Amino acid sequence: MNKIRAKDIENLDYNQLIGVVRETNRPPGGKNSVFEVVNRLHLSKDSKILEIGTSTGFTSIEVSRLVKCPITSIDINETSLKEAKNRAMGEGYTNIDYVKANVNSLPFDNESFNVVIVGNVFSLLTNKTKALEECMRVCKKDGFIVAIPMYYVKIPSEELVKKVSNAIKTNIIPMYKSDWIKFFTVPELEIYWAKDFKFDYIEDDVVKSFTVKIMNRPHLKSMDMGVFIKLKRKYEKYVFLFRDNLSQVGYTIFILSKKKIWEDPELYTSKEI
Ligand SMILES: C[S@@+](CC[C@H](N)C(=O)[O-])C[C@H]1O[C@@H](n2cnc3c(N)ncnc32)[C@H](O)[C@@H]1O
Structure with missing residues (x-):
C-alpha cells in the first residue's frame, strides 16, 4: 500500500480507487437487492452461481450469508478481488471462488451455472451485447440471469455525463429504463420478474462523514502524507x-429467464397496486 505514488493516484479510475481504499462496493440496492434475488429465485445449497464484476465481494458474501451454495465471482480488477478474498475468508466463507476474468470471454463451459448475477456491470461495458451473450452461454438452459442496471430517470446535463465518464474511464451514453428493456429483449431471454427503485438524495454532511470514515482505514495510515492527501481529495471529489x-x-432488478416455453403472448397484463 505504501508503494502507491502521487502519480498513480492521478491515473486511478473510480473502480480502482474503491479497490485501494477498500470501500464496500454494492450492487444497486445492496442487501435488499441480494435478499430479493435469493428469495425470488429460491436459491438453495445446490444452486451454482456465477457473479460478474464482484468488486470487493459484497454480493458473493451476502448470498453466502443466506445460502451456502457454490459461487464463482469474477472481476478484471485484481486489487478488488484480493480484498474480496480477504473479506470472504474473514467471514469464514469457503464456498466462494474468486477468479480474475473478463465477462467478454468467460473461462467456463456452456451451461455451467443455474444463476448468473451481473448487478450493475452492463452499464460500464462498451460491448454489452458480447457480455450478455457470454452470460447466456454459461447459464444452464433453464437458468436465470439477474441484472440490476442503473439508468437516468431524467435527462442528465452533458457536463455531469462527461465528469462521470472521466471518473469511470468509460464513455457513458445515458441509458433509460426503456433502453434496458430493449437490450434484454432477445429471443433467448424473457423478462421474468422486475422491480423498479430510485436512489435517495444524500445530504453533504452525510457524504462528508462517510468519506472521513473510509479515509481513516488502518491500511491507509502507512501512506506518505502527500500521497494520502491526494488520495483523500480525489476520493471525496468522486x-x-x-x-x-x-x-x-x-435501477431495476431484472430476473431474466433463459428457458423459452412456447406460449401465447400475455394479453391481460397487470401492475402491483
Ligand atoms: C460497479 S462495480 C460492480 C459492483 C457490484 N458487484 C455490482 O454487481 O453492481 C463494477 C465492477 O465490474 C468490474 N468490471 C468492469 N469491466 C469488467 C469486465 N469486462 N469483466 C469483468 N469485470 C469487469 C469492475 O472492475 C468493477 O469491480
Whole structure:
C-alpha cells in the first residue's frame, strides 16, 4: 500500500480507487437487492452461481450469508478481488471462488451455472451485447440471469455525463429504463420478474462523514502524507460526484429467464397496486 505514488493516484479510475481504499462496493440496492434475488429465485445449497464484476465481494458474501451454495465471482480488477478474498475468508466463507476474468470471454463451459448475477456491470461495458451473450452461454438452459442496471430517470446535463465518464474511464451514453428493456429483449431471454427503485438524495454532511470514515482505514495510515492527501481529495471529489449523479438515477432488478416455453403472448397484463 505504501508503494502507491502521487502519480498513480492521478491515473486511478473510480473502480480502482474503491479497490485501494477498500470501500464496500454494492450492487444497486445492496442487501435488499441480494435478499430479493435469493428469495425470488429460491436459491438453495445446490444452486451454482456465477457473479460478474464482484468488486470487493459484497454480493458473493451476502448470498453466502443466506445460502451456502457454490459461487464463482469474477472481476478484471485484481486489487478488488484480493480484498474480496480477504473479506470472504474473514467471514469464514469457503464456498466462494474468486477468479480474475473478463465477462467478454468467460473461462467456463456452456451451461455451467443455474444463476448468473451481473448487478450493475452492463452499464460500464462498451460491448454489452458480447457480455450478455457470454452470460447466456454459461447459464444452464433453464437458468436465470439477474441484472440490476442503473439508468437516468431524467435527462442528465452533458457536463455531469462527461465528469462521470472521466471518473469511470468509460464513455457513458445515458441509458433509460426503456433502453434496458430493449437490450434484454432477445429471443433467448424473457423478462421474468422486475422491480423498479430510485436512489435517495444524500445530504453533504452525510457524504462528508462517510468519506472521513473510509479515509481513516488502518491500511491507509502507512501512506506518505502527500500521497494520502491526494488520495483523500480525489476520493471525496468522486463521492460527491456520484452523489449528484445517483440522485438522478434509478435501477431495476431484472430476473431474466433463459428457458423459452412456447406460449401465447400475455394479453391481460397487470401492475402491483
Ligand atoms: C460497479 S462495480 C460492480 C459492483 C457490484 N458487484 C455490482 O454487481 O453492481 C463494477 C465492477 O465490474 C468490474 N468490471 C468492469 N469491466 C469488467 C469486465 N469486462 N469483466 C469483468 N469485470 C469487469 C469492475 O472492475 C468493477 O469491480
